[in-house]
Amino acid sequence: MAGHAESEAKIVEKEGKPYALFYGMSSYTAQEHHGGVRSYRASEGREVYLPFRGAVAACLQEILGGLRSTCAYVGATNLEELPKRAIFIRVRRQINPVYNHLESPHGS
Structure with missing residues (x-):
């Protein structure tokens, strides 16, 4: 259900269109939400802009x-x-x- 209003995704506007920032739980963004990327870990997940789906x-x-x-x-x-x-x-x-x-x- 990523990209929908109920997903709590950050909504950004690009070229006049709304997009939702979607990221996997091993991504840099997810790790930053949980205290940052540890020195012994690497961010592996993807982060992409999904078209906002309402x-x-x-x-x-x-x-x-x-x-x-x-x-x-x-x-x-x-x-x-x-x-x-x-x-x-x-x-x-x-x-x-x-x-x-x-x-x-x-x-x-």
């Missing part, structure tokens, strides 16, 4: 709509039936590139 309610409605469609596609009348009506495949990745296209506040 209230989370609209996003939750989209997720619920997707779940309703999924149940309709496989013939499940509720979420409890979903595993009985569909085959789930575990997909594993070593790298998650989902934030690669976003700008980082520290240039990394």
Whole structure:
């Protein structure tokens, strides 16, 4: 739910558009919130500007709509039936590139 109003993210304006500063728990920013980066540690997490998404309610409605469609596609009348009506495949990745296209506040 990062980037939504309820996330407590710092909202900044860039080129006239609002963005939320999103950072992972091993990032420099997160470590600064908890006493700073210790001499024996390194900041490893990412920090990126996410487009501000407003209230989370609209996003939750989209997720619920997707779940309703999924149940309709496989013939499940509720979420409890979903595993009985569909085959789930575990997909594993070593790298998650989902934030690669976003700008980082520290240039990394």
